[in-house]
Amino acid sequence: MERKEFLSKLGLGLAAVCTGCSMIACGSDPEEEATPDPGSGGDKELLTANLDSELRNVGDSKMANGVILVRLAQTNVPASFTAVQLACTHQGFSVAYNNAQGKFICPAHGSEFNTTGGVVRGPATSALKHYTISVNGSALAVSA
Numbered sequence: 326m327e328r329k330e331f332l333s334k335l336g337l338g339l340a341a342v343c344t345g346c347s348m349i350a351c352g353s354d355p356e357e358e359a360t361p362d363p364g365s366g367g368d369k370e371l372l373t374a375n376l377d378s379e380l381r382n383v384g385d386s387k388m389a390n391g392v393i394l395v396r397l398a399q400t401n402v403p404a405s406f407t408a409v410q411l412a413c414t415h416q417g418f419s420v421a422y423n424n425a426q427g428k429f430i431c432p433a434h435g436s437e438f439n440t441t442g443g444v445v446r447g448p449a450t451s452a453l454k455h456y457t458i459s460v461n462g463s464a465l466a467v468s469a
Contacts, residue, residue, distance in 0.1 A: 368457065368468035369468060370466050370467070371389070371392050371456065371467050371469055372387065372389045372390055372392050373465065373466050374394065374464075375463055375464065375465075377463045380394070380395075380406070382396065383396055383398060383424065384422070384424030386421075386422050388411055388419075391412060392408050392409070392456060393409060393410075393419075393421075393429070394407070394408040394458075395408075395422045401460055401463065402460060403458040403459060403460050407440045407455070407458075408458055408467040409429060409441070409442040409453040409454060409455050410442070410456075413449055413453075414444075414450070414451040415431065415433075415436050415447075415449035415450075416433060418431050418432065418433035420438065420453070427439075427440065428445055431449065434448050434449075435448070438452070438453050442454060442455040456468065
């Protein structure tokens, strides 16, 4: 296979993969994805969960609106959860929570973040945005 043909096929393959992924994972601005509307007049609810049916086990996660929510402990209090921006601050790829290591890891370049979004290992140099969590009975809400 000639170099030109290889690069052409590689480019088409990457384009197909990126088309199927979320816009966040393909490099959109992380701040843009999770910023509340300026005219909303207060905290914007970004994500909700019913704790009777979702996030029942430590390490379970849920993603929506550019946020990843993770259960860290078994009790249903805000401190038993964490919510950070989904997009890595390095190049915008989606981070995932590694329960065994207790941190968020970006699979693209290896950046690691603690449970409040602080950088543990680069190449990222900026923390993930950390969101406010409230729990009322079995209803959990994440807000900006």
